[in-house]
Amino acid sequence: MSISEMDRARHAEERGRILQALQQNYRVEMTSVRALAGALDLVGFPMTRAGLEFNLVLLADSGYLKVWRAKDLPGWRGDRPMDRSAETILFARLSPLGLRLIDGAAAADPQVRF
Secondary structure, eight states, rough: HHHHHHHHHHHHHHHHHHHHHHHTTSSOOEEHHHHHHHHHHHHTTTOOOHHHHHHHHHHTTTTSEEEEGGSSSSOOOOOOOOSSSSEEEEEEEEEEHHHHHHOOOOOOOOOOOO
16 A cells, blocks of 8 residues: 555545544534544544644535634624634534435445545
8 A cells, every 4th residue: 555545545534533523513503623623632533723624625515514614604804803814614514415424325435434
């Protein structure tokens, strides 16, 4: 197995762990990225903020979850200096398609491994 294949497998497993962590909060309207990062760290998958955001965007683009960026939240004003970018992902929620993927009811995705 080459280094790039090992990296792809590791990233796919990280994405699976993200979805599984969000599954634990499925009944909650949204989960903070900070809480998600803490949950992943507790199960042995620590991720940088940039790495977590990259994976959240990929999973959202695939329809497995929904993300809320700072600019999407009430009270965001672009004319105020802020400590974060408008594009910073603050919250995420597992979608029904993501839940079906975890349960095996949706077609397997090679970019996500459980």
